[in-house]
Amino acid sequence: MENNRGVWVYMEQKEGRIVNVSLELLGAGRKLADKLNVPLSGVLLGDKVKHLCPTIFEYGADEVYVMDDPILKNYRTESFMKGVNHFAEKYHPEIFLFGATPNGKDLASAVATDLCTGLTADTTMLDVEVETRLLEASRPAFGGNIMATILCKKHRPQMATVRPKVMKALQPEMGSKGKIIEEPLDVEEENLRTKVLEIVKDTKKKLKLDEADIIVAGGKGLVDEKGFALIHELAEVLGGSVGASRDVVEAGWIGHDHQIGQTGITVTPKIYFAIGISGAVQHVVGMKNSELIIAINKDANAPIFDASTYSVVGDALEILPILIEEFKIALKQEEEEGEVKHA
Amino acid sequence: MHIVVCVKQVPDTRIIKVNPKTNTLDRRGIPAILNPFDSHAVEAGVRLKEKVGGTVSVLSMGPPNAVKMIRKCVEIGADEGYLISDRFFAGADTLATSYALYKAFEKMLEEKPVDIIICGKQTIDGDTGQVGPGIARRLDIPPITNVIEIKEVDEKAKKVVVKRKLEDGYEMIESSLPCLLTVEKDINPVSYSPLPNMIKAARYEPTIWKVDDLNDVDKKQLGLKGSPTIVAKMFAPPKLEGGKKIEGNAEQQSKQIVSLLLEKPELFEKKRGRA
Numbered sequence: 241m242e243n244n245r246g247v248w249v250y251m252e253q254k255e256g257r258i259v260n261v262s263l264e265l266l267g268a269g270r271k272l273a274d275k276l277n278v279p280l281s282g283v284l285l286g287d288k289v290k291h292l293c294p295t296i297f298e299y300g301a302d303e304v305y306v307m308d309d310p311i312l313k314n315y316r317t318e319s320f321m322k323g324v325n326h327f328a329e330k331y332h333p334e335i336f337l338f339g340a341t342p343n344g345k346d347l348a349s350a351v352a353t354d355l356c357t358g359l360t361a362d363t364t365m366l367d368v369e370v371e372t373r374l375l376e377a378s379r380p381a382f383g384g385n386i387m388a389t390i391l392c393k394k395h396r397p398q399m400a401t402v403r404p405k406v407m408k409a410l411q412p413e414m415g416s417k418g419k420i421i422e423e424p425l426d427v428e429e430e431n432l433r434t435k436v437l438e439i440v441k442d443t444k445k446k447l448k449l450d451e452a453d454i455i456v457a458g459g460k461g462l463v464d465e466k467g468f469a470l471i472h473e474l475a476e477v478l479g480g481s482v483g484a485s486r487d488v489v490e491a492g493w494i495g496h497d498h499q500i501g502q503t504g505i506t507v508t509p510k511i512y513f514a515i516g517i518s519g520a521v522q523h524v525v526g527m528k529n530s531e532l533i534i535a536i537n538k539d540a541n542a543p544i545f546d547a548s549t550y551s552v553v554g555d556a557l558e559i560l561p562i563l564i565e566e567f568k569i570a571l572k573q574e575e576e577e578g579e580v581k582h583a
Numbered sequence: 584m585h586i587v588v589c590v591k592q593v594p595d596t597r598i599i600k601v602n603p604k605t606n607t608l609d610r611r612g613i614p615a616i617l618n619p620f621d622s623h624a625v626e627a628g629v630r631l632k633e634k635v636g637g638t639v640s641v642l643s644m645g646p647p648n649a650v651k652m653i654r655k656c657v658e659i660g661a662d663e664g665y666l667i668s669d670r671f672f673a674g675a676d677t678l679a680t681s682y683a684l685y686k687a688f689e690k691m692l693e694e695k696p697v698d699i700i701i702c703g704k705q706t707i708d709g710d711t712g713q714v715g716p717g718i719a720r721r722l723d724i725p726p727i728t729n730v731i732e733i734k735e736v737d738e739k740a741k742k743v744v745v746k747r748k749l750e751d752g753y754e755m756i757e758s759s760l761p762c763l764l765t766v767e768k769d770i771n772p773v774s775y776s777p778l779p780n781m782i783k784a785a786r787y788e789p790t791i792w793k794v795d796d797l798n799d800v801d802k803k804q805l806g807l808k809g810s811p812t813i814v815a816k817m818f819a820p821p822k823l824e825g826g827k828k829i830e831g832n833a834e835q836q837s838k839q840i841v842s843l844l845l846e847k848p849e850l851f852e853k854k855r856g857r858a
């Protein structure tokens with residue numbers, strides 16, 4: 241265990257771009273590495289991805305482990321796991337973090353099994369105890385009712401997947417440099433048992449919820465689908481996306497893709513409307529880091545008001561139609577003024 | 584075709600309450616249920632069987648009373664149930680769980696081959712989604728996670744094509760058999776159980792194995808002892824502050840919200856851009 245040194249972050253990339261959560265993890269990893277006084281390393285696998293190394297240094301890494309091979313063009317558990325295990329078995333990281341994305345979770349689960357070590361899932365808080373060098377990975381447990389801190393005392397590396405959007409990326413430092421350790425992938429295509437036949441992007445989805453600047457989310461308080469239509473209407477007027485509580489999804493008013501929270505997605509828009517949502521912990525974990533939160537609820541004691549920036553106690557079914565009209569008028573004026581300026 | 588679905592009995596965490604003073608879970612009267620994701624997995628297995636023929640077995644590690652949950656799986660349409668139950672298994676994290684289930688698979692494989700393993704996406708108590716890929720690695724078969732459709736199964740060529748959900752779409756993956764799938768709820772709804780299944784289930788007794796019924800088990804890798812991770816502490820989620828109240832009637836409140844947001848003109852760039 242004494243041989244294990246260094247904090248590693250798996251750098252997930254998609255079509256030659258590093259995904260946000262990996263950059264966020266470099267930010268979180270930098271703090272851990274500084275406390276432990278060890279280097280921070282990125283682990284990068286893919287086809288023609290070497291050009292991403294400077295970005296990884298700019299976001300805080302001291303080193304990058306790279307494997308660049310046409311076999312790694314698309315993510316496959318088999319090939320990526322082989323590559324990551326190669327590095328981990330040869331260089332012995334002390335801590336190894338992955339983004340809790342579909343591919344990150346898939347990869348981390350396979351890697352942890354092969355390295356025979358502990359893996360904490362869906363972490364939302366990370367710290368390290370310097371004396372014992374133990375990673376303290378905390379995550380919501382039992383449906384978010386409680387937080388649990390998980391330790392992995394006797395096995396290395398200490399591994400965790402971390403939820404997107406909860407850690408902060410550092411300001412990139414242009415021109416930062418570091419060490420690149422490149423090694424070949426020892427895998428033959430003939431020996432792989434899976435093939436990616438095609439990748440299809442869902443273009444129907446208007447705006448990806450986790451990238452939206454404005455989210456209008458509705459809950460059971462809107463009573464029925466007709467009431468929930470007001471949520472769509474407000475989102476339309478503001479050019480935002482529609483979010484929902486789990487109860488709304490279970491009632492079938494909208495698809496699961498729109499569910500925000502513990503078992504849905506985590507979002508951090510600039511503006512988040514929580515309308516007719518009680519504010520159960522499982523919902524709040526998914527939206528509390530939004531920049532500005534406006535909650536509308538007719539129960540003055542609804543827990544959502546603990547999370548909100550602005551609290552509106554009132555009947556959403558009464559307020560929404562007025563609010564939609566007011567926004568229409570206000571935004572139209574803005575547009576006209578804008579046009580005058582341009583003229 | 585032999586389809587094996589891994590299922591777990593879980594406390595219904597959707598109704599668990601936490602005592603805010605002591606930060607402990609109040610488990611009193613909390614019913615044990617079939618993990619909701621796993622009921623979709625069993626149904627997926629049953630639908631696959633209806634298409635290609637064969638048998639569906641379910642496999643679980645859990646306490647003796649998990650027999651009841653296995654009966655529930657028979658109601659959904661499973662043919663056989665296997666339960667590994669022993670105090671040596673207790674307190675397992677995902678690594679120790681996948682080890683124990685892997686040993687159960689080895690035992691099962693002595694009787695007949697397994698063509699496809701289906702797991703739920705995750706449990707509602709462990710909530711990790713790590714056990715499925717863990718089993719696949721130990722059996723050295725390909726894991727495919729987040730599956731939303733089983734498109735094609737070619738028994739002769741020993742191949743499947745499945746649709747795997749991604750954050751922004753999906754991908755089609757071809758895999759050789761045997762392989763392990765973890766399935767999303769979207770894969771299929773769970774149908775109502777037909778009466779003959781209910782009757783069969785009521786009397787069904789699964790095969791139960793204790794640790795000594797399995798072969799070459801390294802007990803050090805089981806249960807709490809075999810779990811690299813430990814829960815060091817539990818605490819309440821950080822408390823939030825709460826914000827400013829917007830007073831007045833509906834109209835006054837609406838006007839205030841609008842003027843508040845208009846102060847943040849950058850937020851409407853997209854709208855303006857279109858103008």
Ligand SMILES: Cc1cc2nc3c(=O)[nH]c(=O)nc-3n(C[C@H](O)[C@H](O)[C@H](O)COP(=O)(O)OP(=O)(O)OC[C@H]3O[C@@H](n4cnc5c(N)ncnc54)[C@H](O)[C@@H]3O)c2cc1C
Nearest residue numbers: 383459460461485486501502503504516518520538556597
């Ligand atoms: C394991 C687990 C995971 C979960 N994951 C999630 C998750 O990811 N996301 C999630 O959202 N939930 C999740 N939940 C469920 C969560 O605990 C709550 O049950 C859910 O968020 C409640 O939805 P709601 O606020 O829409 O409904 P309710 O709790 O029914 O609240 C409705 C609210 O609307 C208000 N209201 C009623 N009428 C009006 C009106 N006319 N005008 C204004 N306000 C009105 C009421 O005062 C009330 O506060 C999870 C639960 C568990 C156990």
Ligand SMILES: Nc1ncnc2c1ncn2[C@@H]1O[C@H](COP(=O)(O)O)[C@@H](O)[C@H]1O
Nearest residue numbers: 589644702703705706709711712713714
């Ligand atoms: N004790 C268990 N017995 C059988 N299958 C399990 C067990 N624990 C987990 N699984 C399977 O692994 C999946 C993921 O579980 P988890 O990693 O706990 O989220 C579940 O949906 C089940 O299919």
